[in-house]
Amino acid sequence: MKKIAVAFDTSNYTTSCAFFDGEGGANSGRLLDVKPGELGLRQSDALFSHVRRLPEIVDALPLEGEIAAVGASETPRETEGSYMPCFLAGVAQARALAHFLNVPYFGFSHQQGHIAAAAWSAGRPELLETPHLAWHLSGGTTELLLVRPQGVAVRCQIVGGTRDVSAGQLIDRAGQLLGLPFPAGKALDRLSGEAREKKSYLPKKDGCYFSLSGVEHKTRQMKEAGAPEAEIAYFALAGVIRAVHQATAEARRLYGDLPVLYSGGVASNSLLRELTPEGFFAQPKYSTDNAMGTAILTWRAVNACG
Numbered sequence: 001m002k003k004i005a006v007a008f009d010t011s012n013y014t015t016s017c018a019f020f021d022g023e024g025g026a027n028s029g030r031l032l033d034v035k036p037g038e039l040g041l042r043q044s045d046a047l048f049s050h051v052r053r054l055p056e057i058v059d060a061l062p063l064e065g066e067i068a069a070v071g072a073s074e075t076p077r078e079t080e081g082s083y084m085p086c087f088l089a090g091v092a093q094a095r096a097l098a099h100f101l102n103v104p105y106f107g108f109s110h111q112q113g114h115i116a117a118a119a120w121s122a123g124r125p126e127l128l129e130t131p132h133l134a135w136h137l138s139g140g141t142t143e144l145l146l147v148r149p150q151g152v153a154v155r156c157q158i159v160g161g162t163r164d165v166s167a168g169q170l171i172d173r174a175g176q177l178l179g180l181p182f183p184a185g186k187a188l189d190r191l192s193g194e195a196r197e198k199k200s201y202l203p204k205k206d207g208c209y210f211s212l213s214g215v216e217h218k219t220r221q222m223k224e225a226g227a228p229e230a231e232i233a234y235f236a237l238a239g240v241i242r243a244v245h246q247a248t249a250e251a252r253r254l255y256g257d258l259p260v261l262y263s264g265g266v267a268s269n270s271l272l273r274e275l276t277p278e279g280f281f282a283q284p285k286y287s288t289d290n291a292m293g294t295a296i297l298t299w300r301a302v303n304a305c306g
Contacts (some may be wrong), residue, residue: 001065001066002021002022002064002065002066003021003022003065003066003067003068004019004020004021004025004063004064004065004066004067004068004299005019005020005021005067005068005069005070005071005295005296005298005299005302006018006019006063006067006069006070006071006094006097006295006298007019007020007070007071007072007073007094007113007291007292007294007295007297007298008054008070008071008072008073008089008090008091008093008094008291008294009072009073009087009090009110009113009290009291009294010047010050010054010073010086010087010088010089010090011073011086011087011110011290012041012043012046012084012086012139012140013031013034013041013046013139013183014029014030014031014288015029015030015049015050015053015054015057015089015090016028016029016030016057016290016291016292017029017054017057017058017061017291018061018291018292018294018295019061019063019064019065019067019295020292020295020296020298020299021064021065021299022299022303025292025295026061026062026063026064027061027285027286027291027292027295028057028058028060028061029057029288029291030053030056030057031183031288033049034182034183036181036182043084043085043086044085046085046086047085047086047088047089050086050089050090051089054089054090054093058093067097067101067103068103068302069098069103069104069105069106069298069299069301069302070094070095070097070098070101070103070104070105070106070298071094071105071106071107071108071294071295071297071298071301072087072090072091072093072094072095072105072107072108072294073087073090073091073107073108073109073110073113073290073291073294074087074091074107074108074109075087075109075110076109076110076111076141077109077110077111077156078108078109078111078112078153078155078156082109087110091107103302104301104302104305106297106298106301106302108153108294108297108298110290111136111141111145111156112153112154112156112293112294112297113290113291113292113293113294113297114136114138114263114264114282114290114293115127115128115134115136115145115147115154115156115261115263115293116128116153116154116290116292116293116294116296116297117263117282117286117290117292117293117296118134118261118262118263118267118280118281118282118286118287118293119261119280120286120292120293120296121282121283121286121292122261122280122281122282122283124259124261124280127147127259127261127280128149128153128154128300129149130149131146131147131148131149131258132147132258132259132260132261133145133146133147133159133248133251133252133255133258133259133260133261134147134156134260134261134262134263135244135248135260135261135262135263135264135267136263136264137167137168137240137244137262137263137264137265137266137267138166138167138168138264138265138266139166139168139169139172139183139265140166140168140169141161141166141168141264142161142162142166142167142168142212142266143158143160143161143162144158144159144160144161144208144247144248144251145157145158145159146159146251146255147261151304152297152300152301152304153297153300153301159208159251159254159255160207160208160209160210160247160250160251161208161209161210161247162209162210162211162212162243163206163209163210163211164211164212164213165211165212165213165216166212167212167240167244167266168183168185168264168265168266170212170215170216170236170239170240171183171184171185171188171236171237171240171266172184172185173216173219174188174216174219174232174233174236175187175188177219177220177223177232178191178223178229178232178233183265185265185266185268185269186268188233188236188237189233189237189269189270189271191229191230191233192230192233192234192236192237192271193230193270193271194230195228195230195231195233195234196228196230196231197228197231198231198234198238199231199234199235199238200234200235200238200239200241200242201214201215201218201235201238201239201242202239202242202243202246203215203239203242203243205243205246205247205250207250208247208250208251208254209247210243210246210247212239212240212243214239215235215236215239215240215243216236218235218239219232219235219236222235234271237269237271237272238271240266240272241271241272241275241276244272244276245275245276248260259280260278260279260280261279261280261281261282262276262279262280262281262282262287263282263287263290264287264288265287265288266287267281267282267287268282268284268287268288
């Protein structure tokens with residue numbers, strides 16, 4: 001029977017569990033429920049939802065193999081002081097399982113998991129062994145990272161990104177403006193494909209950093225002026241993409257012609273992928289759920305221990 005690593009990730013909006021056997025695996029995940037018209041959950045509500053959802057997520061995982069180690073995403077980032085209560089649900093589940101199975105437990109950051117899942121699902125696992133640039137684009141995070149190997153995982157240095165509104169926030173607010181369900185990424189992506197007139201706006205930048213509040217302001221102006229909804233959707237997404245491209249070009253000028261990896265829920269956007277042929281993207285189902293990435297890192301950790 002194959003040895004496997006199991007991992008949990010209970011981020012702000014997705015409950016997920018996965019296993020990895022050194023070559024492949026499986027993941028199970030579900031978005032937390034957000035009431036229509038709202039743009040998120042309080043941490044206390046998110047934590048409660050994770051605890052309630054975990055049994056069904058685990059039941060849906062087609063576990064194949066003997067568990068050799070258990071891992072979890074413990075923090076948003078691997079930096080000191082990085083903390084979010086919702087991760088406690090996955091950590092508690094993982095530590096209890098590891099204790100009763102008498103196997104090692106390993107903790108990583110949500111961001112490290114995203115990068116591992118993206119590198120593996122993009123067919124570029126070697127990126128975990130070499131310096132590269134990575135975008136973490138999600139509901140609460142829009143960061144350009146200089147990534148270097150660190151033990152079995154990676155160390156991330158923030159070198160660019162948004163100064164105000166995150167890419168995911170801009171997309172969700174544009175979705176709310178257009179009456180789309182939360183999170184609005186997939187619906188806004190589909191709607192943007194119907195745009196006839198494809199306008200965009202280049203956000204203000206400062207080196208590898210930029211501001212997306214101007215894009216948000218202009219989407220509201222377009223709505224008030226009666227612009228077609230598909231064109232508003234395209235405008236919002238195109239603004240994010242132009243900012244990302246501009247910051248990426250500046251980072252490669254500063255840090256060298258490094259490969260660029262795209263992770264996080266926003267990285268599943270089809271327009272971003274279409275307009276960024278030189279990037280390496282996580283497969284869409286591994287863009288939003290990074291329990292697989294945490295399982296990969298857990299596998300690497302237990303094998304490093306011998």
